[in-house]
Amino acid sequence: MNGPRFTSALGPELERYLAFKKSMGIYCDTRVWYLRSFDRYCTQRAVDNLDRATVKAGFLP
Numbered sequence: 001m002n003g004p005r006f007t008s009a010l011g012p013e014l015e016r017y018l019a020f021k022k023s024m025g026i027y028c029d030t031r032v033w034y035l036r037s038f039d040r041y042c043t044q045r046a047v048d049n050l051d052r053a054t055v056k057a058g059f060l061p
Contacts, residue, residue: 004032008042010050034059 006014014035021031041047041058 004036006036006039008039009046009048010042011039014039 004015004018005011008014018032018035021028038055038058042054047054047058
């Protein structure tokens, strides 16, 4: 498989999001870095759904 690999339960959705952006011609290494970091956060905490609190905690220091 080409591109980033995600390990959390949200991995397939993150992959679809990146594929969608790529289909629009949008490429961004920074986006992948942040999503991998968020994916690690979700894996470590066994997160399996998105809500506002999870997103804020996963992306904000």
